[in-house]
Amino acid sequence: MASEEGAAVDARQQQQSVEWFKYSKRVVLRSIVCREDKGLGLAGERAVVGGWVRSRKEKAGKGVARGPRQGAAPAPAQDVTCGEVAVFRVPILRSIARILMIKDEPVVQRPVAAPAKREPVVAYLRINDGSCIADLQIVVHSSMSLPGQDISIGTSVLVEGVLEKIPSPGRHVVQLKVEKILHVGIVDLKKYPLAETKFSFEFLRAYPHLRPRTSIVASVTRIRNILSYATHKFFQNNGFLFVHMPIITTTDSRVCSKMFHVTTLFSKSDDMEKLMTTDDHERVDLEVVKAAIKDKSKRIEELKRSDSNREALLDAQRDLQKANELALQLDKRQKSTSLKIKEVNFSNDFFSRPAYLSFSTGLHLESYACALSSVYTFGPIFQADDSQSPRNLAEMWMVEVELAFAELEDAINCVEDYLKFLCRSILESCSTDIKFMSKYMNKDCIGCLKSIGSSSFARITYAEALEILKEVKDHTFETKVEQDLSEEHESYLADKIYKRPVIIYEHPKEVKPFYMHVRDDGKTVSSFDIIAPKAGVLVRGSQREERIDMITKRIQELGLPQEQYDWYLDLRRHGTVKHSGFSLVFEKMVMFATGLDDIRDTIAFPRTHGSANT
């Protein structure tokens, strides 16, 4: 973002007239209030602006006493035509006017009923269009009064007017004096949940489709946007190729045991038929039993008539009773509505085999690195994780990078440069948003971003990490530090000891997946994790095992289904190279950059266990 943004800003500086947005007949607020001069240089310019009302206040009009707002009458301001007044006082005409005016046609002139004498009132509305954190104040004279509820918080307005200096400038120096109201989108106050101004994150999560209208969620969205674009800029500028990796996979990457199935078995009616066979069974059973019942009843009649064979009759009646019970049971089950699984018959499924949502596309990405050398991807990953951890989602986005002819250190250097670039990009391209976040979330998040942008990360081996943590005396861990590092331990290193991202490398092979390069000691692998303050594990990476014999051995050791990895092993059979890579969970980077505590606030529509309502 940085460079273009910088350029754009400079352009705005030179420009002394408003920039109309190319794809909408309005001026984006950012291009007014985010100028170095906060828009002062545009005073006197005519503009159309749109946005949603963030706040409103009212004053009696110039040189007149404060009067009641409701039904305030139009003492037409000199620069408002009678037509407009009429149009905007009578709601039914507003829509007509909207159409006419947006098409820049003359306004229908209509006679106005002579208004009752009242003092004019001026409404000051702060509107925001999401292009930046700052609002623009618009000044609406009561002569173009809208029904009261029209201008509550959340109302959308599109207005035309003239930019003017604010007589007593504060944070804002220009405002727009409204001359035409082109559109108003009211708020149904009885139903609008965001009519207040202060909300908890938890409250907002119930309205994922409305929460971007709040300053904080809007800021997070803009920061996330910068992080995303900076990701592409970094890798493109370094000659990496972006490749889209598959989301649906049939390679059950055992890295994550909790994968989602992708299926059409529930929806394909023809399959339903195939799958109903057992109901036919049941129908058969039921027929058999019903037939039996019929026979038995008939037989019982005979026996009764013949009036002999008391025992036979009793037998028959006992049997009839049992048959009836059974019939009842079978019948009941045919009405039951629960899914009955013994073993799923995937041959009827869309891919004729079990298919999953990918938890990592690293293996697939390697195949592109083993042909195009330097590649990256940025796609969604999925885990059916039912823990309500504030660090996990069922659906997250991941940046994955793979480098051919590269060893562990190359990958570590790459990811460190990448993370520094991300931090610098935020500071350059959305400083106001990050200031806002630091004010509400994490005081020292700016300092943190700056230090990472400049200083280098701590680098320690897994063994060293254990030693350091064993030395910790002033803190008791939930799980004692012995042979393995837990998430708790890793976080402590970043949060308390180093207070910056920590790179832990060379893990015991037991705690890492099969595809990592086994080091000469035969015990450890060429792996690394980056632990960030607050966010926890931000990056996982490694040098991959390029030796066919070694990787096959590992697959066997771990008892993985070798046939599933056969395509992957081709990369070692045919022209293998040393290669390394890493993956970054994007939402964790957003947490780290914004200081947010809950990962559900880093993404537009969070998906968690039992919760997906849109």
Add this chain to the structure above:
Amino acid sequence: MASEEGAAVDARQQQQSVEWFKYSKRVVLRSIVCREDKGLGLAGERAVVGGWVRSRKEKAGKGVARGPRQGAAPAPAQDVTCGEVAVFRVPILRSIARILMIKDEPVVQRPVAAPAKREPVVAYLRINDGSCIADLQIVVHSSMSLPGQDISIGTSVLVEGVLEKIPSPGRHVVQLKVEKILHVGIVDLKKYPLAETKFSFEFLRAYPHLRPRTSIVASVTRIRNILSYATHKFFQNNGFLFVHMPIITTTDSRVCSKMFHVTTLFSKSDDMEKLMTTDDHERVDLEVVKAAIKDKSKRIEELKRSDSNREALLDAQRDLQKANELALQLDKRQKSTSLKIKEVNFSNDFFSRPAYLSFSTGLHLESYACALSSVYTFGPIFQADDSQSPRNLAEMWMVEVELAFAELEDAINCVEDYLKFLCRSILESCSTDIKFMSKYMNKDCIGCLKSIGSSSFARITYAEALEILKEVKDHTFETKVEQDLSEEHESYLADKIYKRPVIIYEHPKEVKPFYMHVRDDGKTVSSFDIIAPKAGVLVRGSQREERIDMITKRIQELGLPQEQYDWYLDLRRHGTVKHSGFSLVFEKMVMFATGLDDIRDTIAFPRTHGSANT
């Protein structure tokens, strides 16, 4: 890409020494052979290069007669140390050497067995590292001879040497004279499918993990990369915010009837328990029947013993037989392995309700446009389409854009500029790849890209399109042109009549979804499609219906489940604005740009009905 790339190229021009790639101890081939001077300015420079062998030929060494290659002996060239010779002649030592040399440590000196006299042979290998379409020729003297199979097509090599002018330059002007072989990754010739040089696309599809090693798939990948980055550049430069939209959705967008279910019902063992209840039923049945059988058998014994009640005996035996049949049936079914569905009990599923893979995130994106004004997303979409159409995949990527305060024309102008930008980006940033594609796929694809980059698109209404097609005399359509346009008709307009993208707008509301703005005539909607030659429908867009009453009416007309859209209708209830947007299926853009005939060749790992093997 354009600008950075341009800059990068300029930088390379000035630079007179090789650029080492920052994240791998080698020089990327692109930075040598893609210079304006094709690398001539680098002659004499030392470099390490890596890649996969594309072709090999051999000649007898300078001033000596051609001799047999196999087992060619080392008449050590002056710039090859004895150590290396030894190392590279004895395979078992190669790995040692690899480790040592990459660590830049001195090579183990080993005594070499005095070789039998033979003429030296020089191997000329063309290698490619995927950074560009051009290969680099490396010259390997037989004194560092590798076993024959080592240097077959597909072998990976990492070598150090000196760049030198090619005595008789052709397409290439520099080559690398190898002095050290740092790594060789052999090919298992018995198993390597790409040992030949010519393949059909269909053949390659069986090897999605290896096909990027072919020139054509590599070119498609680089073009796709440019299209993807250009997408971000265009929208970022125009002030749009990138937002990640959800992939898992519970809003069944009826736009596409063929959605995938996302479920954990197949994998969650505890649920399996819940779902096994019916087996208990069966067990009960079986018990009942078995008990009955026991009774009956006992009874039959009695009857036999008492030797009376012939009829009763016959009855009992008949019953016994039936009971046995039933027992057999129930028992058989308990061993059956097919999925038995009447109605799925989603309350046990991960989201406690049916969840799908999204086919379009447009509705969700609108909620961000109705807060942040100008937004776009770029994510995967899914359809369980079992037609084997060369234009459809189960998994595709889609660019979706939403503009607040914008009408139909704004969206059309935006998408037209966007598509022009894409075309120009390809021509600027991967001209060699596109030349290559035009040579093998579509002769006039360059002309097509140029014309689109400059000229404007054809714009006709749906009604006009029908009229034009009715006039067509020299072509008979599969389905006669009457009231509706079929895909066949639309393609004809772009392919045959206009020979460039055609924008068809204002469709009858019946053929479009509920959320499109109904025009004043009450019959048509403010919609548009862009039809591109070859690719078919490239873009679909519309002005959205902002009026709550109108959109509710449409939902009712179409009998959609209103409660599912309640969150979406909030956008109209609260601060509604005119807004417009569009979506582009990215793979179709790649088809259009590359001239590929089959969409399965535009994406790394295509997913289609019955086919997902990685």
